[in-house]
Amino acid sequence: MTVSEISLGCEHLQGKSCELIDEVIDAAIDNGINYLDVFMSEPNVRTNIGKALKGRRHKVMIQGHIGACWVDGQYKVSRDIDECTTAFEDLLTRLQTDYIDVGFIHFVDKMTDWDSLPDSDMMKYVLSLKEKGVIKAVGMSSHNPITAKKAVESGLIDVLMFSLNPAYDLVPGDRNMVEIFNEVFEGKEQDFTSLTLEPARAELYRACEEKGVAITVMKALAMGTLLSEERSPLGVALTEAQCISYALGRPAVSAVMVGMQSADEVRAAAAYYNTTEEEKNYTDILGRLGMFTSGGRCMYCNHCLPCPSHIDIASVNKYLDLVELDRHTADSVKAHYFALDATASSCISCGACEGRCPFNVEVIERMKRAVQIFE
Ligand code: SF4
Numbered sequence: 001m002t003v004s005e006i007s008l009g010c011e012h013l014q015g016k017s018c019e020l021i022d023e024v025i026d027a028a029i030d031n032g033i034n035y036l037d038v039f040m041s042e043p044n045v046r047t048n049i050g051k052a053l054k055g056r057r058h059k060v061m062i063q064g065h066i067g068a069c070w071v072d073g074q075y076k077v078s079r080d081i082d083e084c085t086t087a088f089e090d091l092l093t094r095l096q097t098d099y100i101d102v103g104f105i106h107f108v109d110k111m112t113d114w115d116s117l118p119d120s121d122m123m124k125y126v127l128s129l130k131e132k133g134v135i136k137a138v139g140m141s142s143h144n145p146i147t148a149k150k151a152v153e154s155g156l157i158d159v160l161m162f163s164l165n166p167a168y169d170l171v172p173g174d175r176n177m178v179e180i181f182n183e184v185f186e187g188k189e190q191d192f193t194s195l196t197l198e199p200a201r202a203e204l205y206r207a208c209e210e211k212g213v214a215i216t217v218m219k220a221l222a223m224g225t226l227l228s229e230e231r232s233p234l235g236v237a238l239t240e241a242q243c244i245s246y247a248l249g250r251p252a253v254s255a256v257m258v259g260m261q262s263a264d265e266v267r268a269a270a271a272y273y274n275t276t277e278e279e280k281n282y283t284d285i286l287g288r289l290g291m292f293t294s295g296g297r298c299m300y301c302n303h304c305l306p307c308p309s310h311i312d313i314a315s316v317n318k319y320l321d322l323v324e325l326d327r328h329t330a331d332s333v334k335a336h337y338f339a340l341d342a343t344a345s346s347c348i349s350c351g352a353c354e355g356r357c358p359f360n361v362e363v364i365e366r367m368k369r370a371v372q373i374f375e
Pocket residue numbers: 297298299300301302303304305313314317356357358359360361363
């Protein structure tokens with residue numbers, strides 16, 4: 001599946017008219033957006049999206065959620081197989097389709113949520129849908145990196161929808177993200193200056209990369225808080241383009257789901273494709289915070305390009321980290337490494353990349369290590 005990097009989160013279409021939803025889908029398709037997240041269980045929004053897609057279902061791919069149910073007139077996260085089956089069949093009917101591209105097990109968040117899932121009726125149902133071709137791939141949505149990693153490593157899921165942005169990436173594992181955001185709203189200062197990427201999240205991204213599990217991103221702007229100096233836990237304002245660019249730069253990320261509720265918002269989101277590299281560059285701002293600077297860790301941002309040898313430096317660094325930091329064997333990563341257009345042995349040690357890297361990564365040294373390990 002080849003999905004648009006900017007994709008349509010349909011959450012805010014709930015409560016909107018059929019005409020408006022039609023306009024949003026029109027604008028999305030016209031602007032090259034081909035991937036939609038439909039997690040909402042509310043019947044009317046499903047019906048209206050179905051009407052808007054009539055005759056052009058084939059132009060988009062949909063991630064539809066299993067376990068997002070509508071019970072007694074309310075949204076409910078459920079693992080009850082009857083409720084889940086009813087809700088998923090309702091999704092197909094209302095969307096006027098007989099397949100969903102990625103069937104997502106909805107909202108697997110608590111540390112123990114995953115443990116009972118592999119042997120559950122829910123998983124049997126999801127896998128039977130895949131076998132019948134009713135869903136083409138299995139997805140899972142989560143906000144918890146440890147739970148999500150268990151799912152990724154199980155080999156049972158193909159796609160992970162995950163909340164990802166620089167503020168979440170910095171939250172230390174022993175602190176609660178909601179608590180931190182609340183403290184920021186209360187005006188309490190946070191000191192994130194000496195932190196690096198939260199290890200559980202870094203490990204999750206690499207596990208996805210290694211297992212070939214695609215990440216689709218939710219909350220790339222942390223509900224807009226990252227756009228405001230006052231409200232952001234980082235204490236600096238990022239632009240929307242910088243947040244999206246950050247998310248797309250993480251390993252394994254395929255798409256950022258942007259919530260859009262008007263044709264203008266769709267066009268504004270799609271304008272990302274026309275932003276310059278300078279406008280997307282978040283490294284100066286995050287670098288000023290001290291983020292990621294310790295130890296010259298690579299952020300896989302590729303701001304060090306162009307390379308005269310056409311090496312995708314970020315990817316080489318990613319594969320090297322998989323082996324050196326995450327204890328994967330070189331053999332398990334080699335196929336990805338050798339699929340690159342140019343491998344590290346093409347490096348001529350010109351040093352151009354090191355001058356451009358905002359995170360002081362010793363690229364030449366790393367290219368040499370990659371040759372030793374992979375070649
Ligand atoms: S070497 Fe530096 S600029 Fe290049 S991808 Fe890594 S962090 Fe980014």
